Amino acid sequence: MDLDHSTKRYLTLLGKLILLAGCVVYLLKGVDPERLITAISRYHYGKILLVLFVMTTGFVLMGVRLWDLAQGAVGLAKSVFAEFYGFFVNNVLPARLGEMAKIVYLCKEAGIEGSQGAELVFWERFADLNVFLFLVVFGAFMTGTLAIVLPFGALALLIWGLLIYFFLRPHKVYRFIRIIPGHKVEDFVRSFLGYVQARTGSSGYAKLGLFSLLIWLEHMLEILLIIYWISGFDLSWTQGFVVFALALTGLSIPLAPAGLGVADSAIVFSLGLYGVGHSEALAASLVWRFLQFAITVATGLIVMFRYGAGLKDVLESRKKQAAVDG
Numbered sequence: 001m002d003l004d005h006s007t008k009r010y011l012t013l014l015g016k017l018i019l020l021a022g023c024v025v026y027l028l029k030g031v032d033p034e035r036l037i038t039a040i041s042r043y044h045y046g047k048i049l050l051v052l053f054v055m056t057t058g059f060v061l062m063g064v065r066l067w068d069l070a071q072g073a074v075g076l077a078k079s080v081f082a083e084f085y086g087f088f089v090n091n092v093l094p095a096r097l098g099e100m101a102k103i104v105y106l107c108k109e110a111g112i113e114g115s116q117g118a119e120l121v122f123w124e125r126f127a128d129l130n131v132f133l134f135l136v137v138f139g140a141f142m143t144g145t146l147a148i149v150l151p152f153g154a155l156a157l158l159i160w161g162l163l164i165y166f167f168l169r170p171h172k173v174y175r176f177i178r179i180i181p182g183h184k185v186e187d188f189v190r191s192f193l194g195y196v197q198a199r200t201g202s203s204g205y206a207k208l209g210l211f212s213l214l215i216w217l218e219h220m221l222e223i224l225l226i227i228y229w230i231s232g233f234d235l236s237w238t239q240g241f242v243v244f245a246l247a248l249t250g251l252s253i254p255l256a257p258a259g260l261g262v263a264d265s266a267i268v269f270s271l272g273l274y275g276v277g278h279s280e281a282l283a284a285s286l287v288w289r290f291l292q293f294a295i296t297v298a299t300g301l302i303v304m305f306r307y308g309a310g311l312k313d314v315l316e317s318r319k320k321q322a323a324v325d326g
Contacts (some may be wrong), residue, residue, distance in 0.1 A: 043283075050225075051229075113191070115188050118188075127211075132248060136152055136248075138241065142239075228240065231283070242273075246269070267284065
């Protein structure tokens, strides 16, 4: 018997909650509070501040990438603020609403229409997916858990296939979208595809790939600094790379805001594979979380209250999208 839309949605939510609860139980089980506090108390404040600075440069790099993608339609400062604000929303709201928040911000503060903002975010996420897939493949081979490659690999192949087909047969795609119900939705999709089609030139794609690689190298650097420099774990560089790949895999699973619980479980699990104690591994994860929340929440609040791109706008946009999907 077919399930209606609301039933499927509730079952999906229930499944996510069960998985999230399992991650939380795994994190809390076996934790020695005394060892956890001792591990955190050993961390040097100066080193933590330096990692916070490294994280900031990562957001600046993402802003530069967005600014370059926009080709002058968005100022550099607003591009950087848009990245901070998107991560802020991802940290406080579920369902990965940061991308939508970024589109809302660009629309309100830079005059970018929604379809163009969606096109910019699409290229960001697609570039990230390809770089991330390489990292996941490496981590999967090192740990023997090749199954984690399948969903990311399938998604990358699907998007590549659709893009290639669209650029080869654009008229067929435009003919197909005529069946989309609602003129506003059809116009949005048509406008979005127009922006995608207009983005030509190998140099632009090369710069997108270069910026994305630099961004992911920064992500890797901040985690490696925490596990080697701040925590002082005795791991090989290959093992540290595996920890990074699995941590980012957990971060990409939208069970909770910012992958809370899932990414932390991935860090604790991967460090445990190489002999790091549960409490010490959790301490490293908590420091990473603290820095992540500190920088994004502080800047996100500034953007929200100063520029008016509030959470209310994001939630209203999400409701409109849900109404269209339903």
